[in-house]
Amino acid sequence: MDNTVNDTTPNNSAMDYITARLGSEGSPMLAFGGDYNPEQWPEETWDEDVRLMREAGVNLVSVGIFSWSLLEPSEGVYEFGWLDRVLDLLHANGIRVDLANATASPPPWFSHKYPQSLPVTADGVRHSYGSRQAFAASSPEYRRAAAALTEQIAFRYKDHPAVVMWHVHNEYGCHNQPDFSDGAAAGFRRWLEHRYGSLDALNAAWGTAFWSQRYSAWDEILPPRTSGTWVNPTQQLDFARYSSDELLECYKAEAAIIRSHSGHPVTTNFMGFNMGLHQPVDYWRWSEEMDVVSNDHYLIAEDLRNFQELAATADLTRGWAKGKPWLLMEHSTSAVNWQPRNIAKAPGEMLRNSLQHVARGADGALFFQWRASRAGAEKFHSGLLPHAGTDTKIWREVVQLGQTLRSLAEVSGSVVTGASGRVDVAILHDTDARWASELDSHPSVDASNIAETRRWHDAFYRAGIPTDFRQSTDDLSGYRLVVAPMQYLISDAGAANLDAYVRAGGHLVVTYFSGIVDENDHIRLGSYPGAFSGLLGVHMEEFFPLRAGESVRLSGFGAGSCWNELGRATTAEVLAAVDEGPAAGSPAVTRNRAGSGRAYYVATTLAPEGLGELLTVVCADAGVQPLVTDLPADVEVARRSKDGTDWTFCINHGAHDVRLPLEGVDVLTGTELDGGLGLAAGSVAVVRSRAAQLVGTSASQSIQSNHSRP
Template sequence: MHSISSRLSDNDGTAFGFGGDYNPEQWDPSVWQEDVALMKVAGVNLVSIGIFSWALLEPSEGRYEFGWLDSVLDLLHESGIRVDLANASASPPPWFSHKYPQSLPVTATGVRLGYGSRQAFCASSPEYRAAAAALTTEIARRYAEHPAVIMWHVHNEYGCHNQPCYCDVSGAAFQRWLEKKYVTVDALNEAWGTAFWSQHYYHFDEITPPRQSGTFINPTQVLDFARFSSDELLECYDAEARILREHSPHPVTTNFMGFMMGLDKPIDYWKWADHLDVVSNDHYLIAEDPRNFQELAMTADFIRSLASGAPWLLMEHSTSAVNWQPRNIAKAPGEMLRNSLQHVARGADAALFFQWRAAKAGSEKFHSAMLPHAGTDSKVWREVVGLGSALKKIAEVVGSRVVGADVAIIHDTDARWASELDAHPSVDTNAMAETRLWHDAFYRLGLTTDFRRSTDDLAGYRLVVVPMQYLMTDDGARNLRAFAESGGTVVVTYLSGIVDEDDHIRLGGYPGAFVDLIGIRIEEFFPLRADEKVPLSRYGPGLRFSELGRATGAEVLAEYAGGPTAGSPAVSRNRLGSGSAYYVGTSLTEAGVLQLISDIVGEAGVTPAHTVTGEVEVVRRSDGEHTWTFAINHGDSVGVVHVDGIDLLTDTITDGRLTVAAGGVAVVRESAR
């Protein structure tokens, strides 16, 4: 992975990226001078430009106008502000969609979407791909050597509003993708189980996207279409990134969207990450979530894991309220600083925002910005300036990596896709909710967590959790077993290992892929009714799910104490090799998971680096020579962290005991021991 820290260096050395999306085209040029002057006051050193500028850069087909962009880039360069320059391919202009209506995306119900919003294109459209490549080429030629530009930004939030597309062009591309994958129609029929419901195909050109039908669509067809749709967008990214790399050595990125909550079929970011020179991410709090800071931590851990532990970039977050939630609640005083330093603590080398100046028109006019509608005499502006100052004070942390992650959570994209298919045992089970439940338990215990795929090398971890990984490959199952046999501790939850990569049930008892690993055989699922609970002999009660089964070698730690599964194992431990595997057959409460994890971490040899009291989040970064402890207090009372060193934000010596005020933050360079 490339680093941009050296490209942001100034007379004082390396620096965190600080700034955000800048959209000067939305304002009269007379405003630009004020923008740049205020950026310097705030300490801004990096802005993203051109993300949604296609309509102004190419007012008609093949006619480009770059004068305004030239002026902006020159102005920024004169002020020492670097640029992450976008290729503007995210949103085709109206003239393009009007001329090429077949490029517009189509829904599963057959409705072709209109333009007038953003990202109104089909990823398989040859007209879109050609136009995006032509625009990218012109931008690359013109600005490859501009001194302000230090990084290329391809597109924006791939898959956010137009994926998947079900049009005939996508259908033909899907057929080609399937033929490449399966080679023969017979192999596809076997993988898709088309003997069911008379779905047998005789030619690839008979296959369509999984459009809306009378009832459930073939689940493997839906799963393959999710894989295909992710790959089609990746082809678009690769084609544009290739052009940019041909013209300059600048690193190329595109902004991810964390776990892509709420979207139909998220992109396979694991597959995408290797195609980016720098991994970057957008993150927005769900304001009404009382523990949204923990969801932020989980997402940051995921992005760091996609970057293989290397520093990554927070490309967008908000200074305060957003515009797209049911109730767009403003951030409380100090919340923006805590949010930003959370991302930095968990590996980000930049804290950027959407956007620099709050818009006065358009759908995002109520979205907060670094420079709000109220101007500089405002809470938001004062906090922006304060954040810029804080990032300068801790600049020595730039380039370091997060340390101390002895725990990994398995998150396979295929497993998430498959878990969200239709016709499953219960609508109340949710892989992402279960994943967050377990991450939250480690968070509460002060333990840093990585995310990994089931097939990744797990040798560096002591404890691995497999939360509701419904789809599991043979390779993944073997890898997890080998990890346990070599001394690791594995925790597998309900609805894991149920199907193979074709969404075929693993026969012989649940959870098929893990029966030997966990020493438990489940014969039948007993989902709970809405709001029903099942008592457990320990760690209880159980929620949403229960199972009828028996131990085949495992030690039962908790049984179901009521209902039709009474006496069956709910929580168990199986010894194998020099390690062990736990199984949890129900969804535990927050308290239940915390109790179980507290029992397990001791056995696994996992302990937090520092003793903490109160609601203080503690994460450490290190460059091999120095270690920095980030302490962020999300509670409403004082917290204490036992750490020896100097707080870079206040220049005070902790002398082994750091007091963190309610809502406060600290970054301590630890003393050498």
């Protein structure tokens, strides 16, 4: 068994291991393909499938994700003949396989025999089976059956030449978490005993003196099930943490079985920003267990700037991957089936979406799924091969995308960089801070961690400045500028780390409703913004959330919406003040010197224009430069670098042709640029050029230091 693929240094990653096996004679290729579910179709279609896969340039497919009921039709009875034939056929046609252990959806016989394995809602209603992922993570029956199936699959296919990667489960936490069953209650109590050690410590952390909630025995503690009014917020927060850990235990157990047989990389597919309290998975913790970080992403069709949300999610995924290449495991060729209005993608949109992910660090673009289903809940979800066959817009664009990804093979293994040769800006996204900010009984339902995070990412996106996502406790010393959007919860360690970052010369932007509580969701007393008041040089005494649709004039940067605060600057310079309303005269935007650095406070939500003006000031202070100056509206640029070569991805999401001041060769057309790049509306280009070397280090070396562990 060869476990060298787990040595995932930035220049020797598990993703490199995979891409090297996708090309001929070990030449790296970007991954292209998607979920392949041959069991849903007559076997006579399989030959056509692989023929069309070869026509499209497919080189990697995920197999077996939802096939438990066929692989184990009754308890302890396994049937692998059909899967043997599928894997042999794919191998004979040069198509590699990401093989699933099929544990995502137990079959009906299992749920019928073990009804106690089904999850329970907060209202005490036990789910039935008949959809997918009908199990509780705490169920010993589920864990035993999942381990047995994983053992059978891993042992049987550990040496199959088609297999290059293992796929554990599918989208953990989707549809069946959180679970409030008695099994989850017992697991939650064990988790709490390990976390706190004593009931006294738990009572202190949960603030149970409030509303007479003090616990005198561990058995009294339950999950935060439905009650008469608001349930203890720290109890809710801890239950989200527990639920993530409980699922992670399932993953680790199955991954360990696979690793005992095979040295191929192991992954499971994440779900981007879709990880709130209703789907509690802390991907920062989970990423430590992944050989390859992979992610699923689907556009919200009615979001007019969904391409920017895609970019933010791709950047976040790269953060979980510590800057190394990652894999886009799923996205859609066109419409999905689960939104209120499942709008088809416009011509060229699939190509733009796919290259956005690649531009931001993905070493491949996979889809759900190969053939659009003709039965079941997802029959209206688009596929690479649509219902209408090959004489279609989708198929022609699939073939074009396959050709495009082949032409970009040289990009594999490269890392995302900025104008200085590294990414200079980090946006903080702590899972605990997001979860806690989404709890009930807060000052304003309009204050959203995700929305504020996206506003700041969008401002950098519009300016052509690349961003990483990091945690508050990470080593941030490699960044010139760090932004903390609505960092409602901050641990003592996180607050100390950010303070040290600024005093050592960094630039930190903190927005409203930040630093308010500690890791137990207890208010930090003294003044707002709590943990950051001294660093920011402000003393805010009262929140004044705004009504829906209301705004207040500011003395600079336009108007503020959603939020403003009553208070004063202590040592900070006021860049803009509130001009009207009960908080008139209070600071809205400030700048404070601390040590060798500067810290900024933004006590309201700025409109895109005002935020852009502020970004100009902050970036000038921090010495942050865009990839392209005066970037046209709705044009996206991102850069990847390796061994002294840059690839600048240019994607025009707008309706107008533009010209960009870039020199080099357009890899997609082979055209040598003369006097700049002309980029037609809706089109893409990838410009290869020689990288500007940093003093004493290469771009790839500098990015490694940018993503070192704290």
